[in-house]
Amino acid sequence: MAGHGGITAIGFDADDTLWQNETFFRLTEQRFAELLSEHGEHEVISARLLEAERRNLSFYGYGVKGFTLSMIETAVEITGGEVSASVIAEILGFGRQMLQNPVETLPHVHDTLDALAGKYRILLITKGDLFDQERKLAQSGLGEYFDAVEIVSEKTPGTYERIFGRHADGAAHAMMVGNSLKSDVVPVITAGGWGVHVPHELTWVLEHETAPNGNPRFHRIDDLSGLLPLLGQIA
Structure with missing residues (x-):
């Protein structure tokens, strides 16, 4: 599999990217x-x-x-x-x-994952409590879309290097999609990958970070419906 811009794998954050948190x-x-x-x-x-x-x-x-x-x-x-x-x-x-709250997926999640399936390796990369994240993934009904699931303690450039090296063709051929600039975007760009920011109306203050505007591997979309058009624009 080889997508636009040499991208072969796409990682997704979970909380406030795929479902409400x-x-x-x-x-x-x-x-x-x-x-x-x-x-x-x-x-x-x-x-x-x-x-x-x-x-x-x-x-x-x-x-x-x-x-x-x-x-x-x-x-x-x-x-x-x-x-x-x-x-x-x-x-x-x-x-x-x-820990018992229902899982509510965000708009365009299912359609986007459907469209990407089979074209890219799709990874779920999230941090948080292991049991709770596993519960939410199971209740979301999204598990079948992912080629791998990684629940990590922190998201650093090294984290993305290891995960995309283990499950795909390395960070340079990977894209990470998430609502947190600090955790989902900046570190994966530092690791050599693509970072796509999908802002959520509520983002924890400890996840705030300055956007790396001007970096050619940084992109922002309003919601997940913009991901497929963005992939089409990346040469």
Whole structure:
């Protein structure tokens, strides 16, 4: 298989590229701030939670479980260590609910994957909690499209070099499609591949990054319906 521009493999991010994810985090953050409203303003509680998440990434990684632990830590800090067992139990309930949320695929996902199948090696490259990502993939009904699935702890240039080297013809012949400039676009371009940014209306602040405008291997599309026309334009 050899596509346009020598591209033989296309990797897709999962959360907020193929299905909704950040929406559930924002709603839970709001519930968390309301739960602790007597201890501070919503904005202050959210900022403290973000600080905890940032501190804890290297310990807990990405996903619901790390987010839940960060909420508990924030509750302990904000209450001066006096948070009640019932509040902690409620926070744990928030986390369990997030792990049971239905999977809602985003527009044009099925049509796009249908059109690419058989023409490229299609990979799912996502980070987060292993069990939760496997659950969402199974419930999405998209599993049959992927030639390989990689659930990683972090997305770096080295990550993409290894994955595209293992499952395809190397990063130089690969494209990565996702909503995060920091995780899905910039590192794969650094590795020598193509990066396609598909913005989502909600993107976690810790995934924000400056777009590599001017780099010939960087592209932006409004949604996945723009991917096939883009591939046709790449010589």
